[in-house]
Amino acid sequence: MSANEALLTLEGWYTYHNFRTINWEKWRAASAEERQAALDELNGLIQTWEANEAENQGSTAFYSILGHKADLVFMFLRPTMQELDEIKTAFNKTRFASYTEAPYSYVSVVELSNYVHNPGEDPKANPHVRDRLYPILPKWEHICFYxxxxxxxxxxxxxxLSMQERQExxxxxxxxxxxxxxxxxxIIGGSIGFDDWEWGVTLFxxxxxxxxxxxxxxxxxxVSxxxxxxxxxxxxxxxNKETLAKKLEV
Ligand code: VOV
Known part of the structure; x- marks a missing residue:
């Protein structure tokens, strides 16, 4: 085995999964006006995420999570970590955030490992590769993250292992x-150096x-x-905006 068989990886957009539980007791205790103001403010934020996606500067999706680990996940892809940090802060400043807790989050960067590549080709010039590094999240019915x-x-x-064994x-x-x-x-997020595991796997x-x-x-x-x-x-x-509002009706 050679001393340096570390693999070349290609990185795309940075990713942030923001998992939230809703404090229903607090949400129910709020006045109807306060809840509406919180929803309006949240919708304003969602519109900025939609505009970002329309301009191909990132992608966002949100899902209702089953079981007790969380109630919601907001998944963000953005070109820089600064933008992910701004998104986190903007969300945490909303009224809605004060009715939620944050049981879990995950930070990674969309990663393609170059196990299967065409020698001599600049992978980032390949439109299929670009589509995978900078993907628009599909908003399919279900999400699975681990x-x-x-x-x-x-x-x-x-x-x-040798490169050949790993490649096979x-x-x-x-x-x-x-x-x-x-x-x-x-969407495979590489998270070595960023979070507690080596990869975050998001399936739709x-x-x-x-x-x-x-x-x-x-x-x-x-391999698994x-x-x-x-x-x-x-x-x-x-x-989406409408089904989220419906979920939050009390
Ligand atoms: C839709 C399904 C699907 C497809 C088409 C797919 C294909 C591929 C290809 C071609 C490649 C290698 C090149 C690249 O593109 O990166 C990978 C790479 C990877 N995968 Fe994958 N994977 C899938 C799906 C898929 C799943 C369900 C899992 C979770 C594994 C499981 O047991 O629960 C997974 C994991 C990974 C990981 C962690 C890596 C990086 C490994 C590394 O050591 O660097 N992956 N994957």
Whole structure:
């Protein structure tokens, strides 16, 4: 094995998942005028996110999260970390934020690992590559998010495998992934140095069973079976301004 077989990675937009729980007791106790003012202010912010996406300067999606880990997730992609920080601060200053808690967040950067590439080509000049580095979030019916690592045990250490071994396993992974084309869209966020895990995986599908099927199928594939370590899974249903307002009716 050569001493430096670190992989070249390509990075695109920075990503921030802002998970929120709603303090329903506090929200219910607020006056109807206060709730309306909070909603109007939140809608104003959503309009700025929509304008940003229309100008291709980022992308935003928000979902209603199932289970007790969170009630909502706002997912942001932006060209710089500064913009993500401004978004966080602007959200936290809203009235609506004061009726919520923040149980979890995740920071990463959209990443393509260059395992499968055409030698001699400038990957960032390739429109397919650009579409994947700077993706517009699809707003499909469902989202699934989970963080993951590749194992670093003495027996099974991903980072001590040769480039060829890793390439072969990633080729097999890519082939399984491609069999879900049009049904599952994945955004892989690289988070080494940014957050607690090595990657944040965000999947979108119109049928939530696709998440169960793809994750299960990948567990049998060597790269996930031997090396995949996973954090909490969160799953949700798409929201827009209208359905968010409906969810917040009391
Ligand atoms: C829609 C499904 C889908 C498709 C098409 C797909 C394809 C591909 C390709 C071709 C490549 C390599 C080149 C690149 O493009 O980066 C990757 C890379 C990666 N993947 Fe993937 N993946 C999918 C889906 C998919 C899922 C469901 C998971 C979670 C794994 C699981 O067990 O739960 C995952 C993870 C990753 C990761 C963490 C990486 C980076 C690994 C590294 O070591 O750098 N991925 N992936």
């Amino acid at each position: 963080p993951m690592n590749k194992k670093r045990d003495l027996q099974d250490n991903w980072y001590m 396993m990633m080729r097999s992974h890519g082939m399984i992934g491609r069999s879900y084309a049009g049904r599952v869209k994945q 599908a119109n049928d939530p069973l696709e998440f169960k099927h793809i994750v299960y199928e990948m567990r049998f594939d060597e 079976a031997r090396f995949g370590e996973f954090g909490n899974f969160l799953v949700g249903n798409v929201l």
